[in-house]
Amino acid sequence: MRPGQARCLAVCAGCLQGPVSRILLLVRIGIHTSTSGSLEKGALRAAEIGANTLQIFSASPRMWKASIRGEAQIHAIKRAREKFDLHPLVIHDNYLINLASCEEWLRVKSIESFRGEIERALAIGAEYLVAHPGNCKGHSVEMGIHTLCVALGDATRDLDTSGLTVLLENTAGSGNALGSRFEELAVMRMHAANYTSLAIGFCIDTCHCLSAGYNIATVDGLRETVGLLESILGLDNIPVVHANDSKTPLGSHVDRHEHIGRGYIGEEGFRRILTHPKLRGKAFIAETPVDVEDDDRRNVQTLINLCRKSRTTTKKSS
Ligand SMILES: [Zn+2]
Ligand SMILES: [Zn+2]
Numbered sequence: 001m002r003p004g005q006a007r008c009l010a011v012c013a014g015c016l017q018g019p020v021s022r023i024l025l026l027v028r029i030g031i032h033t034s035t036s037g038s039l040e041k042g043a044l045r046a047a048e049i050g051a052n053t054l055q056i057f058s059a060s061p062r063m064w065k066a067s068i069r070g071e072a073q074i075h076a077i078k079r080a081r082e083k084f085d086l087h088p089l090v091i092h093d094n095y096l097i098n099l100a101s102c103e104e105w106l107r108v109k110s111i112e113s114f115r116g117e118i119e120r121a122l123a124i125g126a127e128y129l130v131a132h133p134g135n136c137k138g139h140s141v142e143m144g145i146h147t148l149c150v151a152l153g154d155a156t157r158d159l160d161t162s163g164l165t166v167l168l169e170n171t172a173g174s175g176n177a178l179g180s181r182f183e184e185l186a187v188m189r190m191h192a193a194n195y196t197s198l199a200i201g202f203c204i205d206t207c208h209c210l211s212a213g214y215n216i217a218t219v220d221g222l223r224e225t226v227g228l229l230e231s232i233l234g235l236d237n238i239p240v241v242h243a244n245d246s247k248t249p250l251g252s253h254v255d256r257h258e259h260i261g262r263g264y265i266g267e268e269g270f271r272r273i274l275t276h277p278k279l280r281g282k283a284f285i286a287e288t289p290v291d292v293e294d295d296d297r298r299n300v301q302t303l304i305n306l307c308r309k310s311r312t313t314t315k316k317s318s
Helices: 003-011 018-026 039-048 071-083 104-124 141-155 182-192 206-212 219-233 266-274 295-306
Strands: 028-032 053-056 089-092 128-131 165-169 199-205 240-242 283-286
Touching (some): 039 071, 053 283, 165 182, 182 219, 199 219, 206 240, 266 295
Parallel strands (some): 028 053, 028 283, 053 089, 165 199, 240 283
16 A cells, blocks of 8 residues: 555545545554664655654664654655645654662763753654653652653753653552553653643553553443543543554553554454543554554554444454
């Protein structure tokens, strides 16, 4: 499928008729793509497989040292986003960063590295920077949250961050990972305002929700979870949802992403999430595994197909 064609499936009402077109028109479906080689490559791959939003790393996610992306690369990704209507652009931060660490060397390195993340996100023109809240091993949850907020202040000192929103991501809650409870995320956002003027919202990961004990796979569980998101975090503060199925069951506290429809959330679970009226307008971005070639395309297409309310056009899930 050519990029233009694929994109139509998700966003171009003119190419489709009837109510389906109106539903699809509102939907932003994307995936994390690789930018090894160039930033533009990530955007082109997203467009090629039918996505209309994407997430990338702005540098290697497992190295402290960030490679510099030149002006030409930045210009090229901006051009590709415009051409293929790829919005929003989300950057995920480096996995090594732990702004909540009680180990000073790690916190100092994390602050420096996160500042770099923000500077690159601003340069690239990304709307959102997704960040894991961090790990509070060695001190209490309260102290971990306080440490994170002070660190956010240090990382943004004297920086003009307008145009960028940092999204704190909910976690599966393994070990001492902060942010598996929505209440913790809410406190982080509130307390951070004492230290930084950075705009802060949330990214909700469906796999992490299930692993943390929020049963978004069932009708009642999803209703309850969306209710909690609304009352605790505010749905307007959640522009991005990480759409990942889960290899492990409810409450496992294990973070293992599965292909859409093949895990404990399942196809019907995702259909309910994608068509939930209160989640309309969110950007759904998959971070699913690539076990064989084109798994990225299949997961994006599955998400697009599941945006239809009826199951007539997709295979019945088990
Ligand atoms: Zn995620
Ligand atoms: Zn995860």
